[in-house]
Amino acid sequence: MTNETCKLPLKLDLFATTSRNQEILLEYIKQETLIFTPGDRSDLLLGATFSLMSDSVPSMSGIVLTIDTLPEKSVRKLVDGFHPMPLPIISTKEDTLSAVRKVDNMYPRILPDDQRKIASAIGLFSQCVDVNTFLEKMKVTKSKLMTPRMFEHFLIDKAKRHIQRIVLPEGTDERVLKAAEILVRRNVADLAILGPKDRILAAISSLGLELDEGQVDIIEPATHPSYKKYAEIYYDMRKHKGGTLDTAYETLADETYFDTMIVYMGDADGMVSGAIHTIQDTIRPAFQIIRTKPDLSIVSGVFFMCLSDRVLVYGDCGVNPRPTSEELAEIAIVSERTAAAFGIWPNVALLSYSTGPFGRGEEVDRIKKAVEIIRKRCPEMKMEGPIQ
Structure with missing residues (x-):
């Protein structure tokens, strides 16, 4: 009865009902309550569903319809009219108390793609464990290689420090x-x-x-x-x-x-x-x-491309459609600084359709001139270009 994208939240309070009325149900609802009720209790289903429209009632996490019974067709049609459906509604053959016991006895797991639970676990770990002391006790080898997971860890760690x-x-x-x-x-x-x-x-x-x-x-x-x-x-x-x-x-x-x-x-x-x-x-x-820094003439941007084994910085792919040689040089220098600020060891390549000094054409000449400007302004910068 519900959208497949609906998922149950991190924490659940279980509430089972068989003969209670709507008023008592609404009184017992707490944040993230999972409701268990026989499928023929259309009044409870409608009451619980419409409570989602109220700011004064806590948000429940889902509804489990028990004893292999569904509400009347007209009620199902009404509930299905919610777009998007704000919570999961699940049907089971179990009776209400058996369903509650089974859910209560479930072994909780954290799946690799469940970002909310992973974030919650990492946050709790950071609160309870002195990570810096923990790392000091370990033998840590630093690498110039930056994988996407390492990149994310670097950003989170740097942000939490300041x-x-x-x-x-x-x-x-x-x-x-x-x-x-x-x-x-x-x-x-x-x-x-x-x-x-x-x-x-x-x-x-x-x-x-x-x-x-x-x-x-x-x-x-x-x-x-x-x-x-x-x-x-x-x-x-x-x-x-x-x-x-x-x-x-x-x-x-x-x-x-x-x-x-x-x-x-x-x-x-x-x-x-x-x-x-x-x-x-x-x-x-x-x-x-805000404007640009005094020593910069243009605004540019970079894309962080998270590949399977590394993170690359591409600049500028979204702001300046046809930069001049001078602008290309500035973009390269700023992009190199940005990469370093984000923990990526910067080796800069100025891309073209030709590699080395032997190519000809307006586009290649533009890259060559940009390379000359960079070498004069930033001789210490590790850079190659033009490169295909």
Whole structure:
């Protein structure tokens, strides 16, 4: 009766009912309760299902219909009309008490693809074990090779050593909320999630995530205490372009612009965007508000390509479609610094359709000139090019 993508959460409270009415059921529901009820109890099924629409009732984890009985066809049709279905509904031939005993006696496992349980386990381990002392007791051999798992560990470890405040402007996207829960479980960052508060809380509830306002800040730009101040500062930045104060207020109502102002004002250390926004929509506010470093002439980006046995950095694949030789040189130098900052040993290759000095053509000449510029500006940089 339910979407195959629905999964039971990390923790379950079991509640079995055979003759209780809806009022008693709602009274006993707690966060992550798994309900067991005979399949012909349409009243309990409907009551439990519609309770998901209420912010005042805790979110249950699922419903198990017992004794190999299903509700009437009209009830099933009504329940199936939920898109997406916010919780699993499972049917079993077992009687109610037998089903409860079987679930209660299940041996819990953590599967390799269950990121929530893995994050929870790692977070608990980090809280209870002094990892640095543990590593000191082990013989650790450092390698220049960086696998995707090593890369993730490096990032998490570095972030946990220096907790930063990060804003997420795409708070209604379920991937962002699931990622936020993992980061909270592993104590990686201080998070602020932007967007309509009611929609974010409803999404958290329907996804069964363990996120609350004590763990993350949920910010609506137009109602934030700094909204007026930010808009006035943005207006001062843009008035030479013909912008008005009303336009500034309207612009800052956009989450991407507002979270960029949060970073600019020092109220956050960074932002992560791109789940539902394009590269241009993400970069444009930063380019207008934060701007580039004084010694850089362009904005560029890199992709981290996580292969099976290594992590490669590709720059620039998404911002500058046809950079000049000077811009290529700058992109290469900045990309090399970025790779090093992320723990990747940088050996830079400037790619072309020809290798070495013997190729001919406008594209190859552009790469050759960029190589010359790099060798003059950064002679210590390990670099080859053009290379096919």
